[in-house]
Amino acid sequence: MIYADHAATTKMSETAKLAMLSAIEENWYNPSSLYTPGQQASGVLMDARVRISRCLGCLPKEIYFTSGGSEADNQAILSAAAIGKRQGKMHIISTAFEHHAVLHTLKKLEKEGFEITLLDVGESGIVDPNQLEKAIRPDTALVTIMYANNEIGTIQPIGEIGAVCRQNGVLFHTDAVQAAGHLPINVKEDQIDMLSLSAHKFNGPKGIGVLYAKTGVFLTNLIEGGEQERGKRAGTENLPAIVGMAAALEEACALQKERSIYVTKLRDQLIAGLKKISGALLNGDEIRRLPGNVNFCFLDTEAEGLLLLLDNKGICASSGSACTSGFLDPSHVLLAIGRDPQTARGSLRLTLDYENTPEEVETIIEAVTDTVRILRGC
Numbered sequence: 200m201i202y203a204d205h206a207a208t209t210k211m212s213e214t215a216k217l218a219m220l221s222a223i224e225e226n227w228y229n230p231s232s233l234y235t236p237g238q239q240a241s242g243v244l245m246d247a248r249v250r251i252s253r254c255l256g257c258l259p260k261e262i263y264f265t266s267g268g269s270e271a272d273n274q275a276i277l278s279a280a281a282i283g284k285r286q287g288k289m290h291i292i293s294t295a296f297e298h299h300a301v302l303h304t305l306k307k308l309e310k311e312g313f314e315i316t317l318l319d320v321g322e323s324g325i326v327d328p329n330q331l332e333k334a335i336r337p338d339t340a341l342v343t344i345m346y347a348n349n350e351i352g353t354i355q356p357i358g359e360i361g362a363v364c365r366q367n368g369v370l371f372h373t374d375a376v377q378a379a380g381h382l383p384i385n386v387k388e389d390q391i392d393m394l395s396l397s398a399h400k401f402n403g404p405k406g407i408g409v410l411y412a413k414t415g416v417f418l419t420n421l422i423e424g425g426e427q428e429r430g431k432r433a434g435t436e437n438l439p440a441i442v443g444m445a446a447a448l449e450e451a452c453a454l455q456k457e458r459s460i461y462v463t464k465l466r467d468q469l470i471a472g473l474k475k476i477s478g479a480l481l482n483g484d485e486i487r488r489l490p491g492n493v494n495f496c497f498l499d500t501e502a503e504g505l506l507l508l509l510d511n512k513g514i515c516a517s518s519g520s521a522c523t524s525g526f527l528d529p530s531h532v533l534l535a536i537g538r539d540p541q542t543a544r545g546s547l548r549l550t551l552d553y554e555n556t557p558e559e560v561e562t563i564i565e566a567v568t569d570t571v572r573i574l575r576g577c
């Protein structure tokens with residue numbers, strides 16, 4: 200079996216597993232309890248917060264643990280909307296190719312009277328900071344633009360976007376779920392006010408994530424109850440998952456540079472091999488993309504067929520688009536970069552990581568070449 204769907208989820212690293220196991224066995228006490236073992240668990244929680252904050256370049260008290268990337272996106276956007284509403288600012292800027300955790304939250308706000316501007320991302324899949332600057336209005340409450348796209352892997356000019364937002368006094372949130380652990384991130388340098396990440400995209404456990412919120416950004420609670428996370432996210436902390444996430448992020452950040460060089464080579468090998476197929480169109484900028492991301496449309500094919508035949512050959516891949524009611528809709532991301540619906544239906548996303556090998560990439564190239572030929576009936 201060849202796993203080439205690391206944008207969907209990743210396998211837990213040994214480091215993360217061991218960290219979780221020790222938390223399960225030794226620190227299973229409630230961090231809010233006053234007796235010594237409880238206070239020890241509280242210390243472990245604090246330690247995880249400190250380690251994660253170091254990876255992001257922020258303060259420990261700016262880290263809020265959530266159930267994952269989706270919750271962090273929801274909380275960030277709803278918080279900014281609440282702040283905006285109090286100031287009479289009811290306009291939000293985003294892009295058409297965000298994750299549904301962002302787009303569906305914006306839809307909800309639209310129904311509540313917010314006006315949403317979705318920036319064009321062009322054929323390259325990269326936001327233009329000048330276009331953003333033109334879209335900002337006196338009543339803009341929030342700019343939310345993802346760090347790197349989960350389908351086509353394109354990396355946004357986050358530092359420039361952050362600078363435009365800061366200069367115009369607008370809050371800036373970025374969904375960095377695909378970037379965290381894979382790209383170097385520094386929220387202070389990039390002038391990011393809020394950032395979402397999710398552990399299972401960087402070899403940590405599922406169901407745990409982080410919302411970073413800069414000191415002074417007033418968060419809205421999604422879950423009411425106890426005083427955990429400084430009163431902003433109630434519920435007894437999932438300490439094993441938090442500790443596993445901290446270990447995974449630290450490891451990913453320490454090895455980021457060397458892994459990125461290795462995975463980029465695999466990516467470019469795969470892109471070069473698949474480009475040789477006739478009617479193969481690479482989606483998104485060829486260079487400014489995540490180290491492991493490859494995404495093509497193959498004319499006169501359909502994603503269901505591609506994925507099924509590849510699965511038969513033991514290759515786990517994705518079309519990038521969400522499966523609704525049993526069939527694949529063309530991906531909103533591919534439509535956003537200007538693919539027509541028919542072309543977008545023939546999409547294939549292959550996402551690699553440090554565990555993949557050049558031999559696997561060769562096998563994938565042969566398998567995809569074969570599959571496309573079979574589907575075209577020639």
Ligand SMILES: *Cc1c(COP(=O)(O)O)cnc(C)c1O
Binds near residue numbers: 407
């Ligand atoms: C996976 C993903 C999410 C959702 O994260 P969960 O932890 O699965 O809720 C959000 N945004 C992006 C870009 C993602 O890739």
